Amino acid sequence: xxxxxxxxxxxxxxxxxxxxxxxxxxxxxxxxxxxxxxxxxxxxxxxxxxxxxxxxxxxxxxxxxxxxxxxxxxxxxxxxxxxxxxxxxxxxxxxxxxxxxxxxxxxxxxxxxxxxxxxxxxxxxxxxxxxxxxxxxxxxxxxxxxxxxxxxxxxxxxxxxxxxxxxxxxxxxxxxxxxxxxxxxxxxxxxxxxxxxxxxxxxxxxxxxxxxxxxxxxxxx
Amino acid sequence: xxxxxxxxxxxxxxxxxxxxxxxxxxxxxxxxxxxxxxxxxxxxxxxxxxxxxxxxxxxxxxxxxxxxxxxxxxxxxxxxxxxxxxxxxxxxxxxxxxxxxxxxxxxxxxxxxxxxxxxxxxxxxxxxxxxxxxxxxxxxxxxxxxxxxxxxxxxxxxxxxxxxxxxxxxxxxxxxxxxxxxxxxxxxxxxxxxxxxxxxxxxxxxxxxxxxxxxxxxxxx
DNA sequence: CGTCGCGTTGACAAGGTTCAAATTTGGTGG
DNA sequence: CCACCAAATTTGAACCTTGTCAACGCGACG
Numbered sequence: 394x395x396x397x398x399x400x401x402x403x404x405x406x407x408x409x410x411x412x413x414x415x416x417x418x419x420x421x422x423x424x425x426x427x428x429x430x431x432x433x434x435x436x437x438x439x440x441x442x443x444x445x446x447x448x449x450x451x452x453x454x455x456x457x458x459x460x461x462x463x464x465x466x467x468x469x470x471x472x473x474x475x476x477x478x479x480x481x482x483x484x485x486x487x488x489x490x491x492x493x494x495x496x497x498x499x500x501x502x503x504x505x506x507x508x509x510x511x512x513x514x515x516x517x518x519x520x521x522x523x524x525x526x527x528x529x530x531x532x533x534x535x536x537x538x539x540x541x542x543x544x545x546x547x548x549x550x551x552x553x554x555x556x557x558x559x560x561x562x563x564x565x566x567x568x569x570x571x572x573x574x575x576x577x578x579x580x581x582x583x584x585x586x587x588x589x590x591x592x593x594x595x596x597x598x599x600x601x602x603x604x605x606x607x608x609x610x611x612x613x614x
Numbered sequence: 615x616x617x618x619x620x621x622x623x624x625x626x627x628x629x630x631x632x633x634x635x636x637x638x639x640x641x642x643x644x645x646x647x648x649x650x651x652x653x654x655x656x657x658x659x660x661x662x663x664x665x666x667x668x669x670x671x672x673x674x675x676x677x678x679x680x681x682x683x684x685x686x687x688x689x690x691x692x693x694x695x696x697x698x699x700x701x702x703x704x705x706x707x708x709x710x711x712x713x714x715x716x717x718x719x720x721x722x723x724x725x726x727x728x729x730x731x732x733x734x735x736x737x738x739x740x741x742x743x744x745x746x747x748x749x750x751x752x753x754x755x756x757x758x759x760x761x762x763x764x765x766x767x768x769x770x771x772x773x774x775x776x777x778x779x780x781x782x783x784x785x786x787x788x789x790x791x792x793x794x795x796x797x798x799x800x801x802x803x804x805x806x807x808x809x810x811x812x813x814x815x816x817x818x819x820x821x822x823x824x825x826x827x828x829x830x831x832x833x834x835x
Numbered sequence: 836c837g838t839c840g841c842g843t844t845g846a847c848a849a850g851g852t853t854c855a856a857a858t859t860t861g862g863t864g865g
Numbered sequence: 866c867c868a869c870c871a872a873a874t875t876t877g878a879a880c881c882t883t884g885t886c887a888a889c890g891c892g893a894c895g
Binding site: 757758794795797798801817818 | 860
């Protein structure tokens with residue numbers, strides 16, 4: 394809302410988003426610089442987005458600045474349809490990000506007219522709800538270690554268990570996602586590193602290699 | 615799932631639930647004893663419910679017994695439609711509860727066929743999602759006092775600011791909803807009582823009178 | 836080459852949990 | 866109807882996990 398928007402570079406393009414609405418509307422490509430706002434809490438929702446490259450965080454803030462990140466959106470993920478007349482949260486590009494967008498009005502109108510489209514849309518919203526339910530369990534009832542392990546496993550899963558997992562977000566993002574402080578996240582990761590559960594490939598500790606997924610799964614309550 | 619189900623007493627009846635589906639399906643009344651399970655996590659969803667009287671908790675559990683209550687459902691609330699092929703959480707009657715039910719399959723089929731029904735259903739799911747988002751912020755970023763105050767205000771709001779607010783749930787339920795322990799909840803309530811922000815009407819401290827909604831609102835970040 | 840952002844680590848503080856006990860209530864059975 | 870018992874709530878004290886504050890290292894970048 395009051396954040397700089399480094400938006401730029403758009404061109405026509407059709408993709409997965411278009412598949413949902415049946416190529417009856419145009420999808421444009423749009424790109425956002427690192428840290429720039431895609432939409433703000435309280436704004437009127439204009440578009441629905443699908444990530445082409447990059448990563449996005451959606452979050453809510455308390456008046457004093459405390460932040461809770463609802464979810465991270467990675468390549469291929471759609472977001473922005475899970476809202477009513479005003480956005481209930483904000484979305485920012487974590488790194489340079491390109492998205493496909495279609496106007497929200499077009500999506501809702503078109504999707505409602507099509508058989509199956511309704512179920513598709515409900516399924517999308519339901520997926521978000523499911524994630525939120527799991528995350529409430531994590532936030533309300535898991536300790537710091539369990540939270541960090543769950544985070545690592547979620548990212549590993551969503552990146553299809555790569556040899557080297559790239560974390561686009563910084564420690565503050567992770568902390569605000571897990572309801573912790575950066576220090577606690579760093580400590581948990583350090584302990585996991587010392588226990589040979591993971592290894593960092595780079596200096597800034599963003600490239601993670603999981604060394605024992607089996608034990609990690611066992612530690613994940 | 616492995617809990618006794620004191621279900622009993624059903625008769626035909628039409629109400630709000632029926633309004634959503636346009637009286638094309640029958641709604642039955644059903645009743646559940648205090649503490650009895652309405653459906654279990656992992657079950658196949660059979661029905662959609664609307665509460666006639668009583669109160670319901672929906673929750674997820676960790677293997678070791680830690681519990682997170684997603685939401686409380688009060689009179690008039692609907693629940694049970696916010697799920698996929700299997701229930702992602704369990705539902706229990708907090709006190710003796712009567713519900714209207716309709717078969718889920720009927721609901722989805724019928725609702726999808728009707729103009730507006732789709733939006734109605736999406737709105738219902740979206741309302742749940744919105745609640746979950748707010749609750750993630752509470753769980754992840756509010757302290758014990760702020761949580762308890764938010765809880766009191768939510769219940770007050772949902773009961774339309776009654777002079778005497780009846781809490782159907784016990785302290786453990788409140789704690790499991792807020793990600794706290796019973797002791798912390800009791801302490802926070804005691805402090806609010808000593809500060810003349812509220813008063814209990816009954817012995818078991820379930821009937822609450824809010825004595826200063828204005829300050830309470832100010833304390834609610 | 837200095838500065839800044841990011842991450843880690845250590846020392847300490849504090850909020851919340853755990854453990855224990857007292858009180859009260861409601862239910863149950865005699 | 867009364868006595869007894871289980872459950873719910875509150876309160877206190879000790880403890881511990883996590884947060885806070887501070888310092889440091891490192892790489893990026895102007």
